[in-house]
Amino acid sequence: MKLKGGPTQDEIMAISLYKLGLKKGDVFADIGCGTGKVSIDASKLANKVYAIDRRDEAIEYAKTLAASSGAAGIEFLKGNALEFLGPIECLDCAFVGGSKDLEKVLELLSAKVKGNIVVNAVMPDTLKTAVDTMRRLGIFKEAINVQVSRSYDIAGGFMFKPIDPVYIIVGGRR
Numbered sequence: 001m002k003l004k005g006g007p008t009q010d011e012i013m014a015i016s017l018y019k020l021g022l023k024k025g026d027v028f029a030d031i032g033c034g035t036g037k038v039s040i041d042a043s044k045l046a047n048k049v050y051a052i053d054r055r056d057e058a059i060e061y062a063k064t065l066a067a068s069s070g071a072a073g074i075e076f077l078k079g080n081a082l083e084f085l086g087p088i089e090c091l092d093c094a095f096v097g098g099s100k101d102l103e104k105v106l107e108l109l110s111a112k113v114k115g116n117i118v119v120n121a122v123m124p125d126t127l128k129t130a131v132d133t134m135r136r137l138g139i140f141k142e143a144i145n146v147q148v149s150r151s152y153d154i155a156g157g158f159m160f161k162p163i164d165p166v167y168i169i170v171g172g173r174r
């Protein structure tokens with residue numbers, strides 16, 4: 001089965017996770033976990049992962065993928081991240097792959113996250129909202145436009161095919 005929206009491409013994930021600065025034992029939130037790919041990768045280092053998505057099918061997909069990958073320490077939460085971020089006391093870092101209520105989500109995260117917050121966006125409007133909100137909150141660090149092309153075989157040689165460009169927006173207080 002294929003889930004609408006995701007998975008995050010490997011190359012985008014590599015940059016996003018590096019920019020997050022996730023460390024062993026961290027508490028991490030994946031806002032809009034979709035397929036669960038980011039949560040599963042983060043769970044290899046993090047002690048605790050909150051995988052949040054508003055869609056039933058995403059949570060079910062992510063749970064199945066996590067079980068088949070043998071991932072541990074992931075708590076799956078179905079609903080808008082705004083419902084869950086309030087009660088979570090403290091986070092070391094957070095990844096935001098979903099854009100609904102992005103301003104409010106970033107406001108809540110900025111009050112709870114000790115390290116970095118990384119947003120992935122494909123639409124320029126979402127990029128602008130993320131940068132403007134992070135600037136207003138005094139946490140904006142950088143925005144990156146990632147354009148990746150992958151090789152494929154053709155006529156005994158190879159060519160490159162671009163994947164959709166992604167904006168990576170990084171915020172944090174340290």
Ligand SMILES: C[S@@+](CC[C@H](N)C(=O)[O-])C[C@H]1O[C@@H](n2cnc3c(N)ncnc32)[C@H](O)[C@@H]1O
Nearest residue numbers: 005006007008032034035053054081097098100
């Ligand atoms: C592009 S997909 C994320 C892909 C994911 N990172 C992956 O690797 O599969 C965006 C997801 O965010 C979810 N989403 C968007 N805004 C949300 C919010 N405020 N709270 C919870 N989930 C949200 C959507 O339901 C969707 O599944």
